[in-house]
Amino acid sequence: MNALRWWWGILLTFALLGIARVFLPLPFMNEVVIFSIYAMGCNFLIGRVGYISFGQPAYLAFGAYACAFYLFYFGTNPYVGILVGVLGGLIVSLLIGPLFVRLRSDYFAMVNLALAVIVFYLTQKVLVGITHGDNGLWFLTRISSTPLLDLTIPSHFFIFSLLLAALVWAFYKYLDDSIYGACCLATKINENKLQFLGYHNFSIRLLAFVIANSTTALAGAMYAVYLGFVSPEMASPSRAADPVIVTILGGVGTLFGPIVGAIAYTGMKDVISKLIGNWELFIGFLLVFIMLVADKGIWGSLAPVLEKWLFRRKSPDSRGHD
Amino acid sequence: MSEDSRSVIIKAEGVSKRFGTVVAVDQVDYQLYENEVAGILGSNGAGKTTFFNLLTGYFLPDEGRILYRGQDVTALTPQQRVAKGMMRTFQLTSTFDNLSVTDNLVLAFFRAHKSSSLWQLLTNTCKKHRKDEKILAILASFDLERVGDRLVRHLGLGEKRRMEIAMAILAEPKVLLLDEPLAGLAESEIKGVLDVLRKQVGKQTILIVEHKISHVEDFLQRLIVMHEGKIIAEGGYECLQNPEVRKSYWQIDATDDASAAAGAAS
Numbered sequence: 138m139n140a141l142r143w144w145w146g147i148l149l150t151f152a153l154l155g156i157a158r159v160f161l162p163l164p165f166m167n168e169v170v171i172f173s174i175y176a177m178g179c180n181f182l183i184g185r186v187g188y189i190s191f192g193q194p195a196y197l198a199f200g201a202y203a204c205a206f207y208l209f210y211f212g213t214n215p216y217v218g219i220l221v222g223v224l225g226g227l228i229v230s231l232l233i234g235p236l237f238v239r240l241r242s243d244y245f246a247m248v249n250l251a252l253a254v255i256v257f258y259l260t261q262k263v264l265v266g267i268t269h270g271d272n273g274l275w276f277l278t279r280i281s282s283t284p285l286l287d288l289t290i291p292s293h294f295f296i297f298s299l300l301l302a303a304l305v306w307a308f309y310k311y312l313d314d315s316i317y318g319a320c321c322l323a324t325k326i327n328e329n330k331l332q333f334l335g336y337h338n339f340s341i342r343l344l345a346f347v348i349a350n351s352t353t354a355l356a357g358a359m360y361a362v363y364l365g366f367v368s369p370e371m372a373s374p375s376r377a378a379d380p381v382i383v384t385i386l387g388g389v390g391t392l393f394g395p396i397v398g399a400i401a402y403t404g405m406k407d408v409i410s411k412l413i414g415n416w417e418l419f420i421g422f423l424l425v426f427i428m429l430v431a432d433k434g435i436w437g438s439l440a441p442v443l444e445k446w447l448f449r450r451k452s453p454d455s456r457g458h459d
Numbered sequence: 460m461s462e463d464s465r466s467v468i469i470k471a472e473g474v475s476k477r478f479g480t481v482v483a484v485d486q487v488d489y490q491l492y493e494n495e496v497a498g499i500l501g502s503n504g505a506g507k508t509t510f511f512n513l514l515t516g517y518f519l520p521d522e523g524r525i526l527y528r529g530q531d532v533t534a535l536t537p538q539q540r541v542a543k544g545m546m547r548t549f550q551l552t553s554t555f556d557n558l559s560v561t562d563n564l565v566l567a568f569f570r571a572h573k574s575s576s577l578w579q580l581l582t583n584t585c586k587k588h589r590k591d592e593k594i595l596a597i598l599a600s601f602d603l604e605r606v607g608d609r610l611v612r613h614l615g616l617g618e619k620r621r622m623e624i625a626m627a628i629l630a631e632p633k634v635l636l637l638d639e640p641l642a643g644l645a646e647s648e649i650k651g652v653l654d655v656l657r658k659q660v661g662k663q664t665i666l667i668v669e670h671k672i673s674h675v676e677d678f679l680q681r682l683i684v685m686h687e688g689k690i691i692a693e694g695g696y697e698c699l700q701n702p703e704v705r706k707s708y709w710q711i712d713a714t715d716d717a718s719a720a721a722g723a724a725s
Contacts, residue, residue: 312581315585316569316580316584316585316588317580319562319565319585326557327554327555329549330553333537333541333546335538335570335630336570337575341580
């Protein structure tokens with residue numbers, strides 16, 4: 138029953154996103170889908186392992202630039218580019234992870250922010266020779282057409298990113314149900330006990346760090362292919378809170394949270410920025426409101442109501458997500 | 460290993476631990492025998508828990524060695540000691556409050572009987588192990604069946620304590636080290652926890668740190684009393700009549716009536 142329900146949920150969500158494509162502009166939908174992948178990584182870190190990171194743009198940039206370097210200097214196949222981007226993120230997080238995951242959550246947040254600042258200046262000022270600084274790398278025309286799903290066509294790109302998002306979602310759903318997922322929740326609140334049960338906190342956290350940041354790098358690589366362009370703006374520390382905001386907006390630790398958050402955030406940005414100039418101010422107030430009133434976020438607050446309404450039964454008190 | 464029931468399983472040799480200028484544990488020698496039920500008693504601040512933490516690897520001693528079945532384990536991490544068969548609980552119940560009771564047990568079970576390799580953790584689901592016979596059996600024998608699906612944070616203290624001990628027992632360790640398993644429990648809950656522990660007597664070596672003697676009366680086979688970081692008495696319950704113990708534990712002078720000691724103990 139339970140299994141049926143979540144499969145229905147995910148099919149419905151992605152079907153709705155697919156249908157929404159008919160009514161809503163394609164760039165908006167693409168933005169939503171990529172952003173939700175971006176937020177899924179962040180959501181896993183915050184909700185499962187208890188690590189808040191204000192440096193996600195750094196990993197986004199690792200993926201985007203790895204993909205961009207490939208497409209600008211070496212090849213033309215966008216699929217290979219995305220793969221290179223993910224590998225780039227994976228390798229970087231494997232290298233710096235052992236240093237970062239030893240830190241407590243608050244220091245972890247700050248050290249990642251510092252990393253974002255470093256990456257921003259590296260791409261903007263230091264490595265100008267290969268990154269072209271603020272001008273960025275343009276490679277839209279270099280991306281080759283591929284059979285079946287041609288990523289140079291926005292509508293094809295949408296189908297591809299939707300499929301990929303569903304895949305990433307299913308992967309995180311699987312992680313949630315695995316013993317590893319339980320270990321992550323356990324290390325989040327009681328690492329001592331986990332250690333005295335004989336588990337290795339360090340390797341559990343390192344793996345979570347690598348998984349989450351490779352997901353972020355995947356989103357970065359998808360941005361790169363979608364826009365055909367990368368610039369240091371991607372790693373800008375001023376965008377550091379974006380994925381965290383989306384995660385909180387959607388509902389920390391819930392599986393649908395990143396998707397709902399990405400829709401809400403991108404939607405607000407698009408709609409409100411057309412109505413009022415300072416849309417970010419509005420989002421700021423909204424976030425304060427959410428923190429004070431509904432700390433479970435949009436999905437976290439809606440889910441129990443929806444479940445009751447749809448299934449006419451009390452939500453079972455099973456595994457928690459916070 | 461030797462079949463002799465008196466063979467030593469854990470041995471501490473001249474173990475000391477200082478915190479700044481305070482000597483919490485002072486040159487303690489101690490032997491824990493296989494399959495016995497032993498206790499460490501003492502008033503608050505006597506060094507019981509610190510000594511216990513040294514045995515389990517929570518702290519490293521400043522001096523001395525800890526031996527497990529003759530092998531030096533002083534420098535081993537808690538995980539390595541767990542792998543050798545030592546399992547502890549904590550004074551303030553230490554559980555995973557954001558997981559269900561069953562999933563807490565699954566985590567304890569999985570490490571002990573399967574593996575802690577990441578690959579195994581990733582390729583096994585909790586669901587698959589929730590219905591494992593051993594987990595169902597322990598839920599039943601600890602009277603936790605009713606609350607199996609409930610998040611631990613919604614449990615009462617007694618249930619939590621029972622669950623923490625269940626987790627330790629589920630791992631089937633050679634030595635069960637329990638740090639004040641009865642602290643903060645109501646009388647009825649204490650009986651429940653002791654009933655559960657009685658089932659383990661003879662199967663495992665059990666070492667209990669306890670503050671209140673009345674709780675563990677007629678349960679321990681051998682005990683030590685600690686005071687200011689040293690062992691001041693060792694043996695059966697009769698050693699509690701030792702004047703030094705009575706003085707340190709209850710501030711009762713040797714001349715006082717023995718019934719006063721019994722009164723203070725309860």
